[in-house]
Amino acid sequence: MEPKLQALKTRLTEVNDLQMAAALLQWDQSTYMPSGGAGARGRQMATLSRIAHEKFTDAAVGQLLDDLTAYEQSLPFDHDDASLIRVTRREFAKSVKIPSALISEMNQHFAQTYQVWTEARPANDFARVRPLLEKTLELSRRMAECFPGYTHIADPLIDFADAGMKANDVRRVFSELRAELVPLVKAITDQPPADDSCLRQFYPEAKQWAFGEGVIRDYGYDFQRGRQDKTHHPFMTKFGLGDIRITTRFNEDDLGDGLFSTLHESGHAMYEQGITMAYDGLPLANGTSAGVHESQSRLWENIVGRSRGFWEHYYPRLQATFPENLKSVPLDTFYRAINKVQKSLIRVDADEVTYNLHVMIRFDLELALLEGSLAIRDLPEAWHTRYASDLGVTAPDDRDGVLQDVHWYSFNIGGVFQGYTLGNILSGLYYAKALEAHPDIPAQIGRGEFGTLHNWLRENIYQHGAKYTAPELTERVTGGPLRIAPYISYLKTKYGELYGV
């Protein structure tokens, strides 16, 4: 079997090389590319994605997978070779259903749409992106239609990001969660609001950058295998397990923006940096699902980075960095400020408690768009309506409404947002298991020590990459399926203490 396996790995690595090059084209488009490069860039990304898809879906790959079936079955389930063959077979079965031309068309369209969005958002000009978004919806439907037999048209798209989940599964989990969150939000927002004015002062970008970078170094993000740059919308990307980058953005009038986005993206990046190096270039060298990925970013951003213990250690350093802003602000005031719960307009700036309500709005709108019960032209209004009913707020314009998130303007519609809330739920679930194993973790965080937690995550989650599906991983780590109780318990304990509810 050795030569067949080697042949498979060679082909998969070639495909990966093309995908990583496409990722670099995208990173560059978001960070440094001059505007004149946009036209060719979309075409280039489309070409690379199409060739990668053609090479992956080649009949020779199917033949190799068939030839390797007996070898796979002779091995234990979690043997690396068996896992590579199993995971590749699953991706192959999906990919062969999608025409290369559609991949190419989508990538070219997304690159163009992204470019227009970067100008349309500051200009509050939804009309400019509307025809592009209509095309996105059409392409997203065509992608879903490659998988006939679905229950809901969003199912195939959700499956790409969170394999094993269907629209109805997500709805069920979200509805269970909403039943807990709505009364919690009400109880909290019935209290006097926290004062977060200390965050809304002038914080020079260079100092914000240095402080955030210092924290993520302490977390264990490896700058030998990564770097941080600035973009409109923060993200994590990789060009191999030796080069996993994050981006951030800063708001000099709001300390929280840049800092927590840095911590967030470092969580994504540490997950990928922790994957077994031997998987590099192969389909195992990926986070296993959008939800699990998000669990890692939210864990480091919120459970760690917004905890009282964390700030007992870092607040003196932050005060020393920004003495003019913070020297007379007590730790408790600062801690309340960064955990202020409020019904607000912007998802990425939302507190932990209301955040999921933002996600649910997007998820429901995605389903409605795909079903055809909502048209793109009515989307801005539908957005405002849902924000009014769910969060009691109305954006003054589309800039902070339907134009706020990059996702629909750089990817398909559908399967994109559920991962954020699944990730929150999983972050609580996994963290509870880490605490069971190492009850000392919160005390360590209070000393700025993250090694025990980082190692537990590497051991239990990171190293496996895509070897286990999200349900398999969760079963393995927690002994059961995804459940919301530990996350709800985390929220109630933390915010109960903060708001006396």
Next chain:
Amino acid sequence: MEPKLQALKTRLTEVNDLQMAAALLQWDQSTYMPSGGAGARGRQMATLSRIAHEKFTDAAVGQLLDDLTAYEQSLPFDHDDASLIRVTRREFAKSVKIPSALISEMNQHFAQTYQVWTEARPANDFARVRPLLEKTLELSRRMAECFPGYTHIADPLIDFADAGMKANDVRRVFSELRAELVPLVKAITDQPPADDSCLRQFYPEAKQWAFGEGVIRDYGYDFQRGRQDKTHHPFMTKFGLGDIRITTRFNEDDLGDGLFSTLHESGHAMYEQGITMAYDGLPLANGTSAGVHESQSRLWENIVGRSRGFWEHYYPRLQATFPENLKSVPLDTFYRAINKVQKSLIRVDADEVTYNLHVMIRFDLELALLEGSLAIRDLPEAWHTRYASDLGVTAPDDRDGVLQDVHWYSFNIGGVFQGYTLGNILSGLYYAKALEAHPDIPAQIGRGEFGTLHNWLRENIYQHGAKYTAPELTERVTGGPLRIAPYISYLKTKYGELYGV
């Protein structure tokens, strides 16, 4: 013929997309890539280059070219379609002789060697790169051997860069040039040396950057279709005609380093930015040869950027930028400093008069290596010997000897250096023609106005891209072949006045 031509363009654009992505991988490796990315990066560039080569040398391309012969012959020589078919046919005929595996092997090897060189040079550790360089020489020979029937083994490699020239042609031109340069250098260096101490003070990088960027904006380098970053070794690269970038490096203890490298690379970039946009993605969208390319960089760096008129305009601005360094330094002293002729160690820092002697050393060493009359292990010593005999200087170590230039550590050996001196010769030749057409150009330069010169170059050289070979272009622009007289006359006039010789 329309569908065949369209099919050819589609294929060529696909090949170009892969090449441009490979160029971005390389740019990123030189600018921002963390060290952990190096391993996969070489493989990725190799994969993309190989697939581009496979797609370009596909029999279908040959068939399309055959099918288009009649159409080509029905058109005037300089019709865009005829030129595209002609130039593509020429490149195709060369490319099909090279196995894709060799392309892949070379690219992977170059990426690895480059990475090692970036560490070996500061460490003065030739031994570390020696085995890699031996492999480079072997690969370079194998590349040349793909073209049997050559007179000199370097001929096929020279042909890639400066089509139409053979080793013997270059030798003849170089020998003619050397006969003029050696007595000129002697006459100048018999005079008291210029005082360039005003350049060797502390010049903060940020201010150098801003000043240089201001000049190249004035030149006409378009930052909407380009940008500047920092690298070990400055270069120009492109990812399409809408995205043509330059890199530079700064030395805070020497003003000339960064400034003139910026002007130099901007010349390369303006050439590419001036190519007819309709050629984008096709083989016509390239500078036509190494020599012609270099003529544009040297023209803007030296003939313009080291001229007295230029500094009559810019010196007050430079003094205002660096008052502590320059406010008491007269223009004449500064002008002499930036044109100081001296026998020195570093090619890129060499003055206009001695520069070509540096190139000739490298060219001769390349030929000797390829012929087998010089071994890589003896290269550092051969380098020192030639510098002692030709320039009367000896580097204290290999850092400023054989390790100084990136070329052999990131590309093949052979065909690499002759373009620099051909470029100098052509810069004098073309500039003389521009002056014939517009005698007012020097006066305009003295007012910081570059439009007439830039437009003349765009009209006569830039727009054509690779439509004409270098000999065709030179014939077209100057009415005759390459000749050294105008360049020698430029040097003698300028330096005769400066040194009274």
